[in-house]
Amino acid sequence: MRSAIIVALAAAASAASTPASLLKRQYHAAKPRLTADALKAHITAENLLAGSQKLQDFADAHPNNTRVIGSPGHNDTIYWLKSELEALDYYDVTLQTFSLVAMVSGQINAVIIDGANTTAGLLEYSASGAVTAPLVPVANLGCEASDYPAEVAGNVALISRGSCEFGLKSALAGSAGAAAAIIYNNAAGGFNGTLGVPPRPEGEYLPTVSISSELAATYLDAISGGATIDATIDVTTVVQNTSTSNVLATTRMGDHSNRLALGAHSDSVAAGPGINDDGSGTVGVLEVAKALSKYHVNNAVTFGFWSAEEEGLIGSTYYVENLPANESSQIRAYLNFDMIASPNYVFGVYDGDGDAFNISGPSGSTQIETFFEDFFESAGVNSTPTAFTGRSDYGPFLTANIPAGGLFTGAEVLKTEEEEEMFGGEAGVALDICYHAACDDITNLNMFAYELNSKAIAAAVATYATSWEGFPARNTTTVSRRSVVTDQMRKRKQPRHHGHRHGGCGHVPKASQ
Known part of the structure; x- marks a missing residue:
C-alpha cells in the first residue's frame, strides 16, 4: 500500500511540474484519430429524437408553446445548449449577447x-x-x-x-x-x-x-x-426590446488559423415550437459537436447556434460583423443547416457553383456542394440543388466572402412530381406543411431525412477538421462575394438520380415579399 501511495504521489508531482503546453499535447494525443465513418457512427435517430423532445419540452413548459427570441422557451434552449457543450470539457464556450426589438x-x-x-x-x-x-x-x-x-x-x-x-x-x-x-x-x-x-x-x-x-x-x-x-x-x-445570445463553441485543439465553422439557428417563430425549423438543425449540429469531442482534430472547429434568425439573420450577422479581420480570415468555410427533417423532404444541397440557380458563392463553395452531393450519392439516395440566395444564416458569411454551403429539406413550397419520383413523399403537398406554424412540433419530423442529414454533417466536419487538402485558399482581398453565371458559362445542373426512393410523411426564402 505504501509503495502504491508513493507512486501516486510521484505521478501527481510529475503532472504538476509538467508545462501546460506538454499536458495539452498529451491530452490531444490521447484522443483517437478522427474519421468520417467513426464520427457518423455516433449519430443515431434515438439521440436526435431525444434532443428534439428536449426542445419541445422547453416550448411546452410555458404559455404560447414557442421558442421565439425573448421567450422563456428560447432562453431555456440557449442555456441548455451552453450546458451541454460545457459538459464536454472540449470546447471554449461563450454566449454572445446582443439586444434587439x-x-x-x-x-x-x-x-x-x-x-x-x-x-x-x-x-x-x-x-x-x-x-x-x-x-x-x-x-x-x-x-x-x-x-x-x-x-x-x-x-x-x-x-x-x-x-x-x-x-x-x-x-x-x-x-x-x-x-x-x-x-x-x-x-x-x-x-x-x-x-x-x-x-x-x-x-x-x-x-x-x-x-x-x-x-x-x-x-x-x-x-x-x-x-x-x-x-x-x-x-x-x-413587441418589445429584448436581449438574446448566440451560443459559440470552439475546439481548444486544432489549427485555429484554418478553422471550420458551422451552425444552425436556435430560435423559432412566435407561432410554434420550431422543432423542424430549426430545431432539427440545432440538434443535428449539437449531436455532431458531442461526437467530435471524443476525437483529435487537426483543424479547429467553431459551432455557432445563432439567435434571431427568424428576425432577419440578426444573430449570425452580429457574429460575422464583430469578428476581428484576422479571425474572419482564419475561417476557411462555413456550413449551414436550417431545416433538415422536413416531413415531405427533399435532400437539398446549396448551389455553391451557381449552375442550377445562376448565383454562385465565394471560391470553395463549389467544393462544399460537391462534397454533399457525393455524400448522398455514396448513400444511394438522390439530391437536388437548392437556391443559394443568402436567406438563411450562411448569408452574412457570404457577405464576408467566406465559402459556404449546407443542406435544406424544404419549407412551404409544394413538392413537384419530379421530386416525388426522386424522394418519395407526395407531390402537390408542401415540403413542410407546418412551416412557421403551431404544428411544427415533435411529430413534424421525417427521421430518415433527419438522421441521414445529420450523418452528412458529421462526415463534412470529420473531413474538414482533418484536412483542407484540395480546398482553395481563402480569398480575403476580393470585396465581391458572389457572381452570376453567364449563359455562355452556364450548364444547367440536374438533380442527382440514383434509382432509390424513400417515402416522406407529409424553403422558401425567409425574406418576406
Missing part, C-alpha cells in the same frame, strides 16, 4: 370576413388592434404610396403579395390612413411571414394578417361587382 408573443383573436370566420396568418411584428370596416382593394402590388386610394382611410386595405416587403405594404397602408391590412398570397394557399423589425421610415405598422389567394379572389370579385365586404381584424401582439 422582438415580437415575443402574438395571436389572432378573430378574422371575420363577409360574416364568416376566416383562416388567416398573423404577420410577425403586426401591431395590436381590433378593427371592423369594409375591405378596400389596393392597386398594383401596394409598393408605392400612389397605389393606396383615398377610400382606404379608416378601412381595411386588401393588398397583393409580391415585389416588395410585407412591412412596406403595412406601413404604406398605415400612412394612407387604413385601420388594418390584409395581404393575400400571389400563389395557391396561404402563407406566414414577417413585417420586419420596426421602425420603418414610411410609418408604423398596422394590425396585419395574411390570407390565401383563393379567398382574396372571391372578395375582389364581389367588390368589383359593387358589393361591400366587411372585415373584422382582431389581433394581440407584444
Whole structure:
C-alpha cells in the first residue's frame, strides 16, 4: 500500500511540474484519430429524437408553446445548449449577447370576413388592434404610396403579395390612413411571414394578417361587382426590446488559423415550437459537436447556434460583423443547416457553383456542394440543388466572402412530381406543411431525412477538421462575394438520380415579399 501511495504521489508531482503546453499535447494525443465513418457512427435517430423532445419540452413548459427570441422557451434552449457543450470539457464556450426589438408573443383573436370566420396568418411584428370596416382593394402590388386610394382611410386595405416587403405594404397602408391590412398570397394557399423589425421610415405598422389567394379572389370579385365586404381584424401582439445570445463553441485543439465553422439557428417563430425549423438543425449540429469531442482534430472547429434568425439573420450577422479581420480570415468555410427533417423532404444541397440557380458563392463553395452531393450519392439516395440566395444564416458569411454551403429539406413550397419520383413523399403537398406554424412540433419530423442529414454533417466536419487538402485558399482581398453565371458559362445542373426512393410523411426564402 505504501509503495502504491508513493507512486501516486510521484505521478501527481510529475503532472504538476509538467508545462501546460506538454499536458495539452498529451491530452490531444490521447484522443483517437478522427474519421468520417467513426464520427457518423455516433449519430443515431434515438439521440436526435431525444434532443428534439428536449426542445419541445422547453416550448411546452410555458404559455404560447414557442421558442421565439425573448421567450422563456428560447432562453431555456440557449442555456441548455451552453450546458451541454460545457459538459464536454472540449470546447471554449461563450454566449454572445446582443439586444434587439422582438415580437415575443402574438395571436389572432378573430378574422371575420363577409360574416364568416376566416383562416388567416398573423404577420410577425403586426401591431395590436381590433378593427371592423369594409375591405378596400389596393392597386398594383401596394409598393408605392400612389397605389393606396383615398377610400382606404379608416378601412381595411386588401393588398397583393409580391415585389416588395410585407412591412412596406403595412406601413404604406398605415400612412394612407387604413385601420388594418390584409395581404393575400400571389400563389395557391396561404402563407406566414414577417413585417420586419420596426421602425420603418414610411410609418408604423398596422394590425396585419395574411390570407390565401383563393379567398382574396372571391372578395375582389364581389367588390368589383359593387358589393361591400366587411372585415373584422382582431389581433394581440407584444413587441418589445429584448436581449438574446448566440451560443459559440470552439475546439481548444486544432489549427485555429484554418478553422471550420458551422451552425444552425436556435430560435423559432412566435407561432410554434420550431422543432423542424430549426430545431432539427440545432440538434443535428449539437449531436455532431458531442461526437467530435471524443476525437483529435487537426483543424479547429467553431459551432455557432445563432439567435434571431427568424428576425432577419440578426444573430449570425452580429457574429460575422464583430469578428476581428484576422479571425474572419482564419475561417476557411462555413456550413449551414436550417431545416433538415422536413416531413415531405427533399435532400437539398446549396448551389455553391451557381449552375442550377445562376448565383454562385465565394471560391470553395463549389467544393462544399460537391462534397454533399457525393455524400448522398455514396448513400444511394438522390439530391437536388437548392437556391443559394443568402436567406438563411450562411448569408452574412457570404457577405464576408467566406465559402459556404449546407443542406435544406424544404419549407412551404409544394413538392413537384419530379421530386416525388426522386424522394418519395407526395407531390402537390408542401415540403413542410407546418412551416412557421403551431404544428411544427415533435411529430413534424421525417427521421430518415433527419438522421441521414445529420450523418452528412458529421462526415463534412470529420473531413474538414482533418484536412483542407484540395480546398482553395481563402480569398480575403476580393470585396465581391458572389457572381452570376453567364449563359455562355452556364450548364444547367440536374438533380442527382440514383434509382432509390424513400417515402416522406407529409424553403422558401425567409425574406418576406
